[in-house]
Amino acid sequence: MSTWKYRFKTPPDSYQILALKKALKSKRYGIFFQQRVGKTKVAIDFCGVKYYSDNVRRVLIVSPLSVRSEWVAQIEEHLPQDILDLTQIFLYPDTTKQQDKLFETLNQANENTMSVVIINYDKLTTHIERLLKWDAQVVIFDESHLLKNHNSKRSKMAYKLSKKTNNVLLLTGTPIPKHWYDIFSQFRVLNDRIFGGKWTNFKNKYAIMGGYMGKEIVGCKDYDYISDTISYHSIRVLRKDVFDEPDVEYVTLPVVLEKKAKDMYEVLKKQFVIELSGQQTVTADMAVTRLMRLQQLCGGFTTTDEGVLINVSNAKLNVLKDLVKTKIEGGEQVVIFYRFTAEGQAIHKALEGMKITYGAINGSISEQDRTAYRDKFQDGKIDAMVIQIATGAMGISLDRAHINIFYSLDFSLSNFQQARDRVMGRNQKNDVTNYMLAVDKTVDKKIMKTLEKDEDIASSISDKWRVIFDE
Numbered sequence: 001m002s003t004w005k006y007r008f009k010t011p012p013d014s015y016q017i018l019a020l021k022k023a024l025k026s027k028r029y030g031i032f033f034q035q036r037v038g039k040t041k042v043a044i045d046f047c048g049v050k051y052y053s054d055n056v057r058r059v060l061i062v063s064p065l066s067v068r069s070e071w072v073a074q075i076e077e078h079l080p081q082d083i084l085d086l087t088q089i090f091l092y093p094d095t096t097k098q099q100d101k102l103f104e105t106l107n108q109a110n111e112n113t114m115s116v117v118i119i120n121y122d123k124l125t126t127h128i129e130r131l132l133k134w135d136a137q138v139v140i141f142d143e144s145h146l147l148k149n150h151n152s153k154r155s156k157m158a159y160k161l162s163k164k165t166n167n168v169l170l171l172t173g174t175p176i177p178k179h180w181y182d183i184f185s186q187f188r189v190l191n192d193r194i195f196g197g198k199w200t201n202f203k204n205k206y207a208i209m210g211g212y213m214g215k216e217i218v219g220c221k222d223y224d225y226i227s228d229t230i231s232y233h234s235i236r237v238l239r240k241d242v243f244d245e246p247d248v249e250y251v252t253l254p255v256v257l258e259k260k261a262k263d264m265y266e267v268l269k270k271q272f273v274i275e276l277s278g279q280q281t282v283t284a285d286m287a288v289t290r291l292m293r294l295q296q297l298c299g300g301f302t303t304t305d306e307g308v309l310i311n312v313s314n315a316k317l318n319v320l321k322d323l324v325k326t327k328i329e330g331g332e333q334v335v336i337f338y339r340f341t342a343e344g345q346a347i348h349k350a351l352e353g354m355k356i357t358y359g360a361i362n363g364s365i366s367e368q369d370r371t372a373y374r375d376k377f378q379d380g381k382i383d384a385m386v387i388q389i390a391t392g393a394m395g396i397s398l399d400r401a402h403i404n405i406f407y408s409l410d411f412s413l414s415n416f417q418q419a420r421d422r423v424m425g426r427n428q429k430n431d432v433t434n435y436m437l438a439v440d441k442t443v444d445k446k447i448m449k450t451l452e453k454d455e456d457i458a459s460s461i462s463d464k465w466r467v468i469f470d471e
């Protein structure tokens with residue numbers, strides 16, 4: 001395929017050129033670059049080349065909500081100016097009236113205009129028919145590990161969408177976030193001729209079953225074949241392969257609960273252990289729910305029998321305030337991650353009381369404000385970013401800072417890996433420190449230590465819950 005008309009706007013690295021060539025040859029390809037290595041640029045150049053070589057004019061990008069604006073910035077940075085001048089970029093709107101207007105505009109586009117629509121995964125599931133009718137010529141699934149659940153509506157709609165186009169790219173730094181079989185659903189979207197389109201057939205062919213009643217996947221029959229097949233249809237590049245990595249240190253800061261809060265914790269733990277011990281089978285969901293209640297108490301909050309959330313401890317918040325004050329007075333910026341909404345509200349209030357400037361990313365912050373906060377942080381205009389880990393762990397670069405503070409974590413190894421890598425950008429010249437705030441002799445510390453070792457909590461908790469609950 002000739003690419004002679006294409007002129008890079010920003011110079012690619014050699015591994016990006018290799019990835020681009022492989023993607024263009026395959027048409028359906030996985031770009032599995034580790035965070036901040038430059039997979040987005042490869043995808044944009046792919047569309048640029050296709051503009052000339054295959055007359056591509058309709059591009060659909062499916063991404064997490066938190067990174068849609070980042071795509072706009074990256075397109076403007078990397079797409080050659082002659083194509084950019086003929087490109088219209090749209091963030092998929094919320095209201096029906098706005099959506100009608102969008103498709104009216106798309107349908108009236110000039111034959112030389114490349115239209116790029118960026119939609120988040122949740123909207124994909126509810127607007128699939130309109131998107132199918134639009135008939136995108138290139139579909140890019142960013143953070144494709146979000147498609148790992150083959151039973152999810154998100155994954156099914158992505159599969160339906162991908163079958164209607166010739167060009168599909170998967171982009172993620174964590175293609176196998178937990179289990180080897182996480183790749184099935186992603187590759188079904190990429191090309192269902194690789195591992196097939198039916199989960200049952202894939203499982204019967206490759207999975208070793210065991211565990212409770214023989215219904216759990218305990219191994220793989222031919223891991224080498226699966227690994228080789230993944231490698232043939234994708235390219236994997238790690239940060240350490242292409243540029244010097246900063247040293248990464250984990251520092252656990254012990255938190256001591258007040259006596260009243262500690263007593264509440266012990267009572268609650270004993271209650272949960274007795275309850276779970278009486279169960280013939282402890283499901284993961286059951287144990288995770290109890291574990292979350294204990295973790296919430298470590299962060300300073302508990303729920304009454306009436307369902308009212310109350311503050312029972314400031315121990316962890318006080319440790320956070322002291323650490324943040326020390327770092328910021330020393331001229332540093334910090335990124336703070338937390339799990340529970342009440343924790344985020346308490347952190348915001350504490351920073352405001354300390355007169356520390358900060359930006360926030362959580363479920364209630366608009367996409368426009370998230371981008372503005374990110375830009376201010378990267379420009380050094382605010383001192384801290386406060387991020388709910390499930391909402392803002394992916395896709396944005398905060399590499400002006402080299403200090404992460406984990407106030408609390410959820411049980412997702414992928415979320416933790418994504419969060420800690422927000423500061424691991426190309427511009428990171430300093431060693432990185434991850435401060436882990438953990439209440440000693442509680443599930444809080446066990447969770448943090450488990451994730452630090454790149455082990456997942458939720459995937460094995462059903463048969464190891466005593467290890468987590470008991471000290």
